[in-house]
Amino acid sequence: MNPQLFEKVDQYITHLVASEDIVLQETIQSLDDASMPQISVTPTQGKFLQLMLIMCKAKRVLELGTLGAYSTIWMTRAIPSDGKVITVEFDPHHAHIASQNIAKAGLSDQIDLRVGKAMDVLHELITHGEEAFDFIFIDADKPPYTEYFELALQLSHPGTVIICDNVIREGKILDENTDDERVKGVQRFNQMLANNPKVTATIIQTVGAKEYDGMALAIVK
Numbered sequence: 432m433n434p435q436l437f438e439k440v441d442q443y444i445t446h447l448v449a450s451e452d453i454v455l456q457e458t459i460q461s462l463d464d465a466s467m468p469q470i471s472v473t474p475t476q477g478k479f480l481q482l483m484l485i486m487c488k489a490k491r492v493l494e495l496g497t498l499g500a501y502s503t504i505w506m507t508r509a510i511p512s513d514g515k516v517i518t519v520e521f522d523p524h525h526a527h528i529a530s531q532n533i534a535k536a537g538l539s540d541q542i543d544l545r546v547g548k549a550m551d552v553l554h555e556l557i558t559h560g561e562e563a564f565d566f567i568f569i570d571a572d573k574p575p576y577t578e579y580f581e582l583a584l585q586l587s588h589p590g591t592v593i594i595c596d597n598v599i600r601e602g603k604i605l606d607e608n609t610d611d612e613r614v615k616g617v618q619r620f621n622q623m624l625a626n627n628p629k630v631t632a633t634i635i636q637t638v639g640a641k642e643y644d645g646m647a648l649a650i651v652k
């Protein structure tokens with residue numbers, strides 16, 4: 432492992448293909464200003480999400496875990512103007528900052544920010560017969576990832592792409608004796624994913640500006 436090299440190369444790639452405009456820079460700054468954690472996706476990951484959305488021609492997107500809407504802004508910019516993103520945030524303070532950032536980005540019309548627990552909103556969407564999403568990004572609390580994914584499947588159609596952040600946790604998922612509930616949550620999730628006949632899935636490792644981690648990628652059959 433050479434984290435410094437990974438970070439430098441990530442900066443190099445960011446500069447080449449994932450540079451942030453003022454809106455994205457100010458969104459990152461807003462997290463510090465509001466004493467929120469710096470756990471947004473990186474610019475290269477934001478660009479990666481955009482590529483995924485364009486590849487599956489996404490118009491309807493669901494995100495669990497908004498924080499300051501950094502990933503939300505990247506994603507919304509990759510869908511057509513008649514597309515829509517529903518993003519779910521449990522913490523009202525985070526949601527408040529996110530909605531300011533969304534307004535500054537000029538995306539309030541396309542983004543429906545739901546303040547509530549991901550589990551409750553997923554059940555609500557299913558109960559209300561919400562039209563299936565083309566793309567789902569799961570990035571909220573880690574212990575219930577398995578349940579989030581199962582519910583997300585009920586809001587999917589064949590071809591829906593589901594991406595889940597933070598499923599490697601610096602390799603801690605290899606530790607079978609961990610008592611970290613977040614690590615246990617993603618271990619359980621990864622196992623479920625591997626045995627889930629409804630999707631074709633893989634996991635990629637992510638290195639760069641942030642901690643060594645990984646994303647699970649799944650497409651619904």
Ligand code: SAH
Nearest residue numbers: 471472496498501502521522548549571572
């Ligand atoms: N997707 C964001 C980062 C999300 S960080 C980005 O890349 O920019 C995870 C967020 O999930 C935090 O803001 C946290 O408050 C929120 N969260 C935690 N538990 C949640 C829950 N049960 N339901 C909804 N959101 C939750």
Ligand code: DHB
Nearest residue numbers: 470471472570571596597
């Ligand atoms: C954490 C959460 C995330 O979604 C992330 O990308 C990194 C860290 C966390 O809760 O520590």
Ligand code: MG
Nearest residue numbers: 470570596597
């Ligand atoms: Mg994350």
